[in-house]
């Protein structure tokens with residue numbers, strides 16, 4: 001494959017939700033020509049493998065704000081892109097198994113409410129109203145926000161792909177970025193298995209492989225890929241509105257419009273992408289046990305399919321957004337853990353600003369790549385992670 005041009009304003013590595021949304025914001029800002037590269041196919045990364053959860057209940061204000069902006073974007077998605085992403089705002093229900101977890105949820109609840117979102121703390125009876133059939137004693141309480149919900153990932157990726165191509169963005173699938181080209185201290189191009197192109201900016205939106213790409217550019221980063229598994233059951237008559245989550249074991253599940261339960265649970269895997277993404281029998285049995293323990297009514301339900309993908313984790317739980325101070329022109333859009341789909345619309349707007357050299361309205365101590373370079377721990381961390 002050869003590229004249409006020898007030079008681009010920016011080359012974005014990764015045609016997942018983050019890379020495509022970044023291309024969209026850049027193209028709308030009139031910054032062209034733009035190239036998006038992906039060595040796989042559309043949705044081959046985490047963007048085609050996730051649970052579609054979109055929540056605004058977070059421990060830190062900055063994440064609540066990004067998520068609230070993203071919810072507004074997903075509400076508009078059909079109008080903006082002409083594709084229905086089935087954004088169903090059926091809420092997110094966090095379960096607390098003990099008073100300690102309920103106190104933590106109460107603190108989260110305060111942060112979320114202080115940002116103007118009507119999240120509620122629930123007792124056991126309140127939880128049972130949102131989760132009919134919950135096993136007696138399975139939760140002492142929980143937290144709930146009705147405007148959280150779920151999207152279908154595939155039409156979102158596809159809608160963005162079509163939108164950016166209409167805006168003149170070149171999307172090259174099956175092309176691998178091998179590294180960057182430098183002139184002195186500055187980035188001047190990207191090298192690929194289809195040849196090199198000149199560009200002033202390379203955006204690292206490579207999801208679980210972002211650490212590998214940064215290292216190919218000569219930059220050490222603390223991102224670590226972790227494998228996460230998920231399954232879908234046979235369909236059931238609709239009975240469940242919210243996404244249900246339990247932080248203690250990373251259990252989460254929702255019911256799709258087709259009636260399937262789709263969800264995951266944390267089982268340990270060797271960190272890194274080198275072992276690929278096989279599913280494990282251990283996950284299927286642990287997940288089935290956890291689900292049936294919580295909801296005895298689903299015992300006997302068949303599992304239709306199971307699959308896996310990578311999270312791209314950072315030490316403090318915040319994504320990495322902005323230009324790398326060690327290599328001007330190399331812009332990070334990664335480290336989204338298990339939450340890149342829900343944060344992509346708003347986070348990628350800041351990535352585009354960084355590419356254009358505009359002010360990024362995020363606290364650099366939480367989001368900037370440079371936060372890992374200096375001494376001292378981050379002032380805050382976003383620990384309400386799941387899966």
Ligand SMILES: Cc1cc2nc3c(=O)[nH]c(=O)nc-3n(C[C@H](O)[C@H](O)[C@H](O)COP(=O)(O)OP(=O)(O)OC[C@H]3O[C@@H](n4cnc5c(N)ncnc54)[C@H](O)[C@@H]3O)c2cc1C
Nearest residue numbers: 014016017018039045046047051053177207309340341342
């Ligand atoms: C099981 C599971 C459940 C999840 N559930 C949720 C959820 O409910 N809600 C949520 O918000 N998020 C969830 N996530 C996380 C979410 O899927 C990711 O954070 C998000 O999709 C990341 O998008 P991305 O565009 O950054 O990366 P990806 O979608 O992974 O795209 C990165 C792309 O980069 C390409 N690439 C990598 N290296 C190179 C290279 N060198 N050259 C060229 N191309 C390259 C890859 O082929 C890939 O297509 C989940 C993830 C998993 C695995």
